[in-house]
Amino acid sequence: MSEQRYGEFVLVRRHGDGGHVAELALDRPKAMNAVSTEMARSVGAACAALGADSGVRVVVLTSTHERAFCVGADLKERNSFSDADLVRQRPVARAAYTGVLELPVPTIAAVHGFALGGGFELALSCDLIVADRTAVVGLPEVSVGVIPGGGGTQLLPRRVGAARAAELIFTARRVEAAEARELGLVDRLVDAGHDRAEALALAGRIAGNSPVGLRAAKRALRLGFGMDLRAGLEVEDAAWRSVAFSGDRAEGVAAFNEKRKPEWPGE
Numbered sequence: 140m141s142e143q144r145y146g147e148f149v150l151v152r153r154h155g156d157g158g159h160v161a162e163l164a165l166d167r168p169k170a171m172n173a174v175s176t177e178m179a180r181s182v183g184a185a186c187a188a189l190g191a192d193s194g195v196r197v198v199v200l201t202s203t204h205e206r207a208f209c210v211g212a213d214l215k216e217r218n219s220f221s222d223a224d225l226v227r228q229r230p231v232a233r234a235a236y237t238g239v240l241e242l243p244v245p246t247i248a249a250v251h252g253f254a255l256g257g258g259f260e261l262a263l264s265c266d267l268i269v270a271d272r273t274a275v276v277g278l279p280e281v282s283v284g285v286i287p288g289g290g291g292t293q294l295l296p297r298r299v300g301a302a303r304a305a306e307l308i309f310t311a312r313r314v315e316a317a318e319a320r321e322l323g324l325v326d327r328l329v330d331a332g333h334d335r336a337e338a339l340a341l342a343g344r345i346a347g348n349s350p351v352g353l354r355a356a357k358r359a360l361r362l363g364f365g366m367d368l369r370a371g372l373e374v375e376d377a378a379w380r381s382v383a384f385s386g387d388r389a390e391g392v393a394a395f396n397e398k399r400k401p402e403w404p405g406e
Contacts, residue, residue: 146181148172150203151189154339159196159346161189162339163239165261166203173213174257176228179235182261186238193405196350197342200239200248200265201335208248208274211256214283229288232257236289239264243354245345249338250274250325255313260289262325263298266357269341270325271334272316279311297364299323350405351387355379 141153148167154160163185165172172178189195202208212232220228239246239261248254248262250270259276262268270276278287278295286292287308296304299322307314307324320328329337345353359378363371382388386404394401 145185145188146177148175148178149181149185151185155343155346158194159350160199160339160342161192161195161197162199162201163189164201164203165209168204170210170213170215171204171207171253172202172209172258173215174209174211174232174235174261175213175216176231178213179228179232183231183234183238186235186242190238190242190244193350195244196346196348196353197244198242198246199335199338199342200246200261201338202249202251204252206273207252207258208250208254209258209261210253211258211260211279232289236260236264240290240294243357244350245342245353245357247338247342249334250276251331251334256280256287256291257289260287260291260294263294264290266360267327267341268325269327269329269334269338270316270319271329271331273331274316274319274325274334275313276319276324277311277313278308279313281309282311349382349387349391349401349403351382351385351403352391355382 141158143151145151150164150166152162152164154162167178189198246265248265248268250262250268251273254262254274254276256279259278278291280287292308295307303322314324316328319325327337355378359375363374366374386406390401390403
């Protein structure tokens, strides 16, 4: 396993043969991973590097803090901001959330403890969320005079529907793990302390598949969602054409017929 640090608060670990699973660990334990300007800048930089790395097949977003995934924006830092400071910080903060959202490979959040506000938005920016039974999630921004600004008003209704998202955002309530799974706020619920291991195991299974296929499938899923069926099928067809004549497709068919594990060329 190799490690690389981005600034003080973000650690990237590469797992498995070939390092195809990348773990992006939020590592600001003294502040329960509250997203400061510096931390946001580091998340954005790490995502840019991972997105440009053709060897990465899956990204897992984790936390080094025992009791929190991420408690959202650093309100202590925000308290010292002038209006001009807040304006200057906004593109940096947005780049962190969109950096996770726009990763071209499958992404999995491993959530335990508090995932609130911007912390839950980081998880919502991933394709899948694995949570343990200590997880508490929510978007409480209206209780401090703002709104979810890391994608929450758009990502949450896409996950659970408009009315349920409205109830959760308008009430600012926190949702514990069992209810979160029931409502579809998280996808898998595991025993306490097992969220990271489960997410990495899931990532390992995904990473065994064609990297060309994975990226194209994610592109089709993301671009087609919300379109009418006819337009969505055109998106799917374009994604299919991008892989149909690839080295990965040729290797996948050959490996199937030869009853062996594929050796993906990744192109």
